[in-house]
Amino acid sequence: MIxxxxxxxxxxxxxxxxxxxxxxxxxxxDPKDKVLDLLHRIKWEQDGTLAFRRSCAHGICGSCAMKINxxxxxxxxxxxxxxxxxxxxxVEPLQSLPIIKDLVVDLKDFFKKxxxxxxxxxxxxxxPTKERFQSPEDRQLIDxxxxxxxxxxxxxxxxSNWKNPNFLGPAALLKSYRYNFDSRDEGxxxxxxxxxxxxxxxxxxxxxxxxxxxxxxxxxxWHISQLxxxxxxxxx
Amino acid sequence: MRYVKHYGTWGYILHRLSGLxxxxxxxxxxxxxxxxxxxxxWQSEMEIFRHPLLVVLEWCLFSVVVYHALNGLRIFIIDYFxxxxxxxQLLSAVLVLSVILFAAMGAxxxx
Ligand code: SF4
Ligand code: FES
Numbered sequence: 001m002i003x004x005x006x007x008x009x010x011x012x013x014x015x016x017x018x019x020x021x022x023x024x025x026x027x028x029x030d031p032k033d034k035v036l037d038l039l040h041r042i043k044w045e046q047d048g049t050l051a052f053r054r055s056c057a058h059g060i061c062g063s064c065a066m067k068i069n070x071x072x073x074x075x076x077x078x079x080x081x082x083x084x085x086x087x088x089x090x091v092e093p094l095q096s097l098p099i100i101k102d103l104v105v106d107l108k109d110f111f112k113k114x115x116x117x118x119x120x121x122x123x124x125x126x127x128p129t130k131e132r133f134q135s136p137e138d139r140q141l142i143d144x145x146x147x148x149x150x151x152x153x154x155x156x157x158x159x160s161n162w163k164n165p166n167f168l169g170p171a172a173l174l175k176s177y178r179y180n181f182d183s184r185d186e187g188x189x190x191x192x193x194x195x196x197x198x199x200x201x202x203x204x205x206x207x208x209x210x211x212x213x214x215x216x217x218x219x220x221x222w223h224i225s226q227l228x229x230x231x232x233x234x235x236x
Numbered sequence: 237m238r239y240v241k242h243y244g245t246w247g248y249i250l251h252r253l254s255g256l257x258x259x260x261x262x263x264x265x266x267x268x269x270x271x272x273x274x275x276x277x278w279q280s281e282m283e284i285f286r287h288p289l290l291v292v293l294e295w296c297l298f299s300v301v302v303y304h305a306l307n308g309l310r311i312f313i314i315d316y317f318x319x320x321x322x323x324x325q326l327l328s329a330v331l332v333l334s335v336i337l338f339a340a341m342g343a344x345x346x347x
Binding site (some may be wrong): 157205209211225228 | 237239240242245248271303311314315316318319320321323
């Protein structure tokens with residue numbers, strides 16, 4: 001067992017007497033514990049007012065994304081023994097989104113950007129009696145893009161997004177790829193105009209913070225580059 | 237609110253800084269040569285630039301040009317080919333090549 005000093009960002013916008021601050025808790029932990037285990041122990045045993053999101057605790061739901069020791073990741077996958085110094089952990093909310101309380105951020109804007117890229121199949125031909133057929137090769141083309149669990153780690157790690165909150169951001173652009181490169185989809189003409197703007201793909205400056213942050217190891221920048229290529233190779 | 241800087245992040249930061257430096261240089265350069273309308277004026281100005289300190293600065297300017305150009309190529313490979321899959325190796329190649337070219341230019345200039 002080790003003693004871990006956990007510095008947690010605390011802020012409650014409803015209580016305007018208190019400014020954002022860090023509170024430090026000392027927690028006994030196994031080196032194999034996840035940061036989420038530490039947060040649980042703090043909330044259950046030391047300070048019930050601490051707020052954070054989590055659901056599955058197994059890297060599936062995407063609700064526990066936060067900034068841990070300066071980098072975005074899932075708290076439920078952040079293994080203590082993978083940190084240089086597992087006895088000093090700093091936990092902050094995802095950067096650049098409004099804070100609802102402590103580690104809980106407002107994801108309204110994040111999901112609004114999904115709506116903008118029309119993340120659903122657009123196909124005007126009447127569906128066949130069975131499913132719309134897709135070859136294994138065509139499925140492969142969108143495979144990596146379907147791994148996304150919408151945790152928002154990528155978009156909130158992106159300097160272009162911090163600077164310009166209107167930028168669609170890596171998560172929405174990845175989703176845009178997922179449908180625009182789906183062989184069953186016919187909606188590219190409707191979707192492409194929002195990509196071809198200052199706030200679309202062209203604000204991606206290939207910084208690769210999103211790729212580093214993604215807990216599902218998706219190379220988001222590669223997918224954005226494919227969208228860029230699609231835009232510049234359009235024929236009129 | 238600080239965020240960890242990964243390898244690729246540094247590539248970006250260096251690209252932006254070198255871009256700013258080049259913009260600054262080109263403005264100064266245009267300003268300095270814009271008034272030189274005849275050969276003696278040009279030659280006396282060039283005399284100033286033979287000062288060893290300014291020659292070393294010129295050498296440094298070369299490193300900025302080389303990094304910005306090579307990383308520009310890297311970004312092109314990322315955006316138009318599959319470079320996003322091996323951006324770190326590409327960045328290493330850019331840095332190594334920059335150092336080699338910088339040293340080679342040093343040899344040409346000072347030896
Ligand atoms: S692409 Fe990765 S980091 Fe971005 S929302 Fe999806 S799972 Fe999270
Ligand atoms: S709690 Fe579901 S991904 Fe971490």
